[in-house]
Amino acid sequence: MVYNTEGIVLRTRNMGEADKVVTFYTKDHGKVTATARGVRRPRNRLLGPTQVFTHGRYMLFKGRQLDTLSQGEIIYSHQKLREDLDDMAAAMYLTEVMDLFLEEGEPNPDLFQLLVTVLDLGTDKRFDFALRVFELRLMALLGYEPQLQECIGCGLELGEPAFFSPEGGVVCNGCRTQFTKARSITKGTREWMQRFLQWDLERVAILHPSRSVLDEIQTIMAAYIAFRLDRPLKSLGFLQSLRTDSDPSDGQPRI
16 A cells, blocks of 8 residues: 655664665654665665655555655755754654654644644754753643642642652642652743643744743653653753753743
């Protein structure tokens, strides 16, 4: 069976002397793994469309184990992401998280659009912000949305001080001892996280949270994601080692 789909290259690996195995996240078929035969030979027409992070249109043949890539057309190459070490590390983290959490198939158009939006924001040098949006919305789309208003221990409305547990979300002061890995979380950061989750994806892009807020969300979500994975993220340590400071702000929303 032949099928056409729009997709983004999550990762690749070499196979044999000239072939490549390509993993895509596609709009209509979810995660797909396919063989690109002869793609590593000079001037092969599939060389560009199979570069990691590339957004393209593809024709594939359904196979018993691996599909076969027949044609590819680039929509947006994201070449800049492969030319800058910091951006490449951020994009590698993004695609590794996608690859580890998702099974083959299981299309989700909202998740595909999230991936497109985050890569576009990354190309505009906004990965520090975009990855935090990605982490929260990915968890929500997969059924792991963190609780941000009521304590996951007693179910009561959250007061102050407040804490966040990787086991599911916010924890009140009274229940803190039940969640040994809970760490403090500010009211402002909780409000930012709610915006990231609740606003339309197109509107989220206009937000500009402070570095301190982004750092707090990053720490929280790293533990939250790790709690749900059965293996460490290879790209995370590399990404964290490359982080650079950004301009400080007062921490207030800039919309």
